[in-house]
Amino acid sequence: MENAGVFLPVIAALPFLGALLPGIMIQAGRNASAAFAAAPTLLAFIMLIICTPSVLRGEVLQFQFEWLPALGLNVNFMLDGLGLLFAGLILGIGLLITLYARFYLSREDPMGQFYTYLLLFQGAMTGIVLSDNILLLLIFWELTSLSSFLLIGYWKHLPEGRQGARMALTVTGMGGLAMIAGMLILGDIAGSYDLSVILTRKEAIQSSPLYLPALLLILMGCFTKSAQFPFHFWLPHAMAAPTPVSAYLHSATMVKAGLFLMARMWPVLSGTPEWFYIVSTTGLITMVLAAVIALFKDDLKALLAFSTVSHLGLVTMLLGLGTNIAAVAAVFHILNHATFKAALFMTAGIIDHEAHTRDIKRLGGLRHLMPVTFVIATLGALSMAGFPLLSGFLSKEMMLEQTVHTVWAGPDYAVPILATLGALFSAAYSLRYIFHVFGGEVRDDYPSKPHDPAFGMWAGPALLIAIAILIGILPAVAEPLVKISAYAVTGGNLPYFHLKIWHGLTPALFMSVIALTGGAGLLVLHRPLERVWNAVPRPEAKVIFDALVGAATKAAHWLTDTLHNGRMSRYAFVFALTVLGAGAFAWLGGEIGPRTRALQPAPLAVLVGWILLVTCTTVMVSYHRHRFLALVLMGVIGLTVSLGFVYLSAPDLALTQISVEVVTIILLLLALNFLPKRTPVDSSLARRVRDGALAITGGLAVAGLSFAMLTRDFALPTISDYHLVNSYKGGGGTNVVNVILVDFRGFDTFGEIIVLGIAALVIFALTRSVLDGPGGRWLAGWGPDADEAGDRHPVMMVIATRVMMPIALMVGAYIFLRGHNMPGGGFIAGLIVAIALVMQYMASGFAWAEARQRIRYHAMIATGVLIASATGVGAWFNGRPFLTSDFGYVTLPPLEKFELATAMLFDTGVFLTVVGAVMLALDSLSRMARRAGETVNIHPMDINLGRNGKKD
């Protein structure tokens, strides 16, 4: 098949694409839903089969697509023997599960949802085994955790289901996070995130000092996913899921993802003592421990769950041994276990479905009532126990053979003995599954009278068992697949082997015999053993897990509550402290160059300004409880800052600062009209000292930083020279600051006027909501808390402002027009015009002025922003990018030659927005005053006779 690689992304994508179908098709009935769940799976399976011959010939199919090459994240898929084995298992068993679930789920269960989740999971799983890029693999890996969460918690009404789903997600998700870190380290060592590259870098990876951390983190992901000790506890709790899920996720596929990854990484990670001791020991402990626990579980699914954990441990141990032939055994057992265990889970589901219980103590004698199920379950259990002529026997025999050759930290008998013990318990619980469920007398107290299910329900397990028998009798059938996947695992160093039943009188045979007879013996002694088992206290994993989760939740709550307790003053403190800490860290961690700039002399005027600023600030902080005084001092500070800008060659800034200052003070005065005039003492002396200490430290730090910066030249070449050089040539203006605002960095300015407009609209909306709420009602009954002036609108002021209005507007226009070449511009002109308007408001009252105002401020803001954006868009018609400005010179007699620039139009937008925003903000405040009972005067000036502050 030419270019079969193109099938790979399709195979991975089909389940995802098909996932919506069953959810939709459930409207057409349950059969339609199941059929549409099976269709994408079947299609993907067929494509896989088309790819199979070339893979069996030893080719590695590949598909490459660059997604985010800068991150090394490529959508690269590959299909080799290992991928083929797993993809075959996932899609093949997926088909059988789809069939099985159709009959398993009851009418009350939302079947469409189930199939959708199942397909999502299947897609994620297929993605893992086909990925050639480890970042892509990680994405699929996390998707399996998420989709399995949905599947385990499918029966939302069952608390066990929800808890089990949560536990599974916590444990596997945590492992997944660790694995991300590990994979990133691995990719970093190897210099590529592509598996095909990583797999060739064994020496580089194993000699890296980061090998151990990467190994530990990756194994953390594998062990949690594959339920290895001490993370094994989530799997039995995940059994609250519907049985098809248990059969699919928790025996055949998801729990094998960890094994898959260990096998995938085997060529580069294995072979070191670290790998051997960590992986094989974990596997061995898991295998024996879980087998022992499984024997004493009465719940059929719990028994199978612990048995799965045990078998996963077996494969982990084989992978841990690090020898090539052990890897072959591991691959072979993965195949065998998937077939017989999925079948066994399905029989457990059948029993549960028919007898309405899966408690072994309430079952027995089922061989007469459910003969078909009995045959399937017996053959499956015997395969699990490792009986000859069944597939489980072959791989278990290979495993035992390998342990004989294993020396673990000195003694060479420890591993074989433990492995035999594990096999012995495995045989015991397998036999218990047969004898305690199907053996014995027929009872008359089953919760429901059991009988064999419909064909569709037992067809799947029967097919799987048939495969197990076929492999058991004719191992050569499985040999090509095992060979080609073992070839991939061992990185091409395939040992010579044949899968066969009879190896002669080997030690492994004796161990098998011991295990089987011992297992039978254990079953006979089950009752007394169970009494002992139940009498011995054991740590319960769920209790420990819940305690850990509880402790973590508590710690998180404590941290959040401490940092985020609803007291804003604390946030401010924490924030200041954090910024200071970060600054200190940066300061201490970096290096500061030598002083390169000489200090400039300070003339007397500067010194006077400094004294003024410092005095005002100090007095303001000391007397900040007197709010009017503080406000006046703030005005002085702002003025001094403006003067500073004048002196330090920033005329534009000075103009802006002084006009903003005026508007701000007016705004604060208006607000203070309603607010309390004094600030009471709230905090203790200790707290004020603490805040003061932090504030002074912060001030010192900023002062030090400023001084350090001012006495040194730029560390990097500055881009300012570019602006200076191109301002006139490219922007057509000589005031570089204005040209930067409307031209070079016009996009910034565009964003800023939008922000300003939004701020004004927020203020407007806030006022509305306050006035409509309890605040407005309260305000209606509000009286001024201080004596009001007798003449609200003094004659002098009214006349003065009227005269000044045209002059102020002319100044505004002048400042605006000259802005491009001399200090000025839209921002400043807008502020000046706003002040001119506010003066009218102050003189005759807001309502009086508003009644004579023709333009609405909302419209003004909108027009401003629209003009600015239209100017920007205009550049498109010239074939230039957004906001590219253009200019030319025009001569109109009798005027001098003057310049017209599109930047001027843009600046008009800025101007309008600024005027509108400032006025809308002040206007909103005046609404509050009117609600508070301020009457609207008919004449521009009036005299209030009731000057005692009481209202009528």
Add this chain to the structure above:
Amino acid sequence: MELLFASAVGILTAAGLYLVMRQRTFPVILGISLLSYAVNLFLFASGRLAVNMPPVLLKGVEDFTDPLPQALVLTAIVISFGMTAVVVMLSLGAYLSARSDRIDLNDTEKTGDTRQ
């Protein structure tokens, strides 16, 4: 002059920080304004200090101060006005609705328990 400038920025920062950590809205607003001055001055200073060198291209003038920080600070001044206005309205609205200008949600020293 650099020393005077740096110390002025430092004093404004310290005063602003102290006021921001108060428990009533008005001093906090004043504190934010002082911090805005400090931050704007600091940003402005990143172009270094220069006397009599405005960035206006006039004939016969060779030396100009750095125009870029000035342009950035200019918009920053206008934006801080917008911010101050919003904060003033927020505090005014809160005061009118709650009859208190405290900024802390729960005045008890005991933390937590807001969730229950």
